[in-house]
Every structure is written in C-alpha cells, then in structure tokens.
Amino acid sequence: MPIEINLDTILSERDIKGKELAEIVGITEANLSILRSGKAKAVRFSTLEAICDALNCQPGDILKYV
C-alpha cells in the first residue's frame, strides 16, 4: 500500500505506549495494532483528529505517501 503509517516513530519520540494512546483516543488496542501494522483499510477523521490531538502532531506526521 503506498500510504505508510508512521505512528510507531511518533509514539517512541513522545515516549507514549500504544495502550495509553488507545485509551486516550478511545479505540481498542486491537484496532490500534491494525492501524500500526498498516492493515487498516481506512481511518475515520474523528480517529485521526483524536490521535493528532493526543500526540500533538499533524496528520502528515502520521500518514506518509510513499
């Protein structure tokens, strides 16, 4: 897939664990894992907004077109 998820890098930069992010964003760890592994077919704007809010970043920092 030409869209890459850069979430792991940002999480390590911010020193936040996946479990914590899942709790803040309000999604399950399983769904966050699907997103981190790049298996997700789509991301809701509301989820993206919550992730950006939690990590204090831009959508472009998380998603990268390769």
Added chain:
Amino acid sequence: MVLKNLIDLLFILMVPGILGFIFILPFGMFNNTIGNVSVNGYEDVMNLPFFYWVAVIIGMFTYSMMLFALWFLKKSARFFMDNNLLKEPVSRNLNKSGLFFIITAVGAMGSYMAIWIASFDDSGVSLQYGSNLFIPLFLAIIGLFFKMVANTLTNARLLKEENDLTI
C-alpha cells in the same frame, strides 16, 4: 436483466393456464395419452426412436446436474443454520448451485425438445402448451436468483471486511 425477462416470460406463459381451470376442469376433459406412451415405451424399449434416446440421455445428465446443484445448496445451508451468511463458502457454494440449476434448466429444456421432435414421427408437427415448459424456466429463474444472491453476499462480505478494518 435475463432474470427479469425469464420471470416475465414464465408469468406470461402461466397466465393462459388459468383458462384450463375454467374451461377444461368443469367438463372433466382428461386423456390418458401419457399412460399409453409409457406402456408402449416399456414394451418396445430397444426400438425407441433416436430422439427418445437423446431425451433419455439428456434426462439422466440433467438429473445428475440437479443433484450437484442440491449438493452445493446443502453445503451453503449448513451456514444458514448458524446465521453465518457472510462466510466465503456460502456465496461460493450458492454461486455453484445457481450455475448447476441453470445447466439443469438447459438440460430439461433440451430433453423436452428431444421428446417434442420425436413426437413428429407419431403425430406430425404440432405446437403444444403445457406445464412441462414451466419447469425449465422456473429452474433457470432459481439458478439466476441464486447467482444474484451469491453476488450480493460477496459484496456484503467485502463491505463488512472493509468496515471491520476501518479504525
């Protein structure tokens, strides 16, 4: 499109059959032609006209195709019991069942055609109207309907997968 046309055709062909209830049944007009043909065929089975043999062979082929259709329908039906309609085997087997029902319909039509052609020797060319024609049409409608349902279930499964992977 084909399914709709077949449904329309079957409906149009069946409507005149109502006239049979009105005009034939009250007068008790029955004949025993079928009984005679059956007895003659049994006594003189080795000397049947060529097209009767064709009809018999096509009939046997059609019967086995119908069994295949029912076999695949049975395989799909297992999942209906657990309400697992969106499993991949359901749509796959339903699609195969529909295909075999269509082949059965074509075979049944071929068999009736062969009997019709064979009857030319006995009574000359004649056009007949009867319920024999409805069976292949109905089978074709069932087959196409199953294929359409299989296609719908495949689309539904893909949509569900996509929905499940939307975060």
